[in-house]
Amino acid sequence: MQQEFRDKKLRGERITLTHKASSRETFAAGALRAAKWVVGRPPGLYSMEDVRGL
Numbered sequence: 001m002q003q004e005f006r007d008k009k010l011r012g013e014r015i016t017l018t019h020k021a022s023s024r025e026t027f028a029a030g031a032l033r034a035a036k037w038v039v040g041r042p043p044g045l046y047s048m049e050d051v052r053g054l
Helices: 025-038 048-052
Strands: 002-005 015-018
Touching: 025 048
Parallel strands: none
Antiparallel strands: 002 015
């Protein structure tokens, strides 16, 4: 995943944030955690911030 931010006032500069995962294990663990968390909750739209309590 890569995200670039540009500011019209600061021409010629950019900030780039990059995230690289070496394994899918972390994503699988997050999916399992979310699945366990959502059991028994009412239907709705939830985010990972909800799951993590943020």
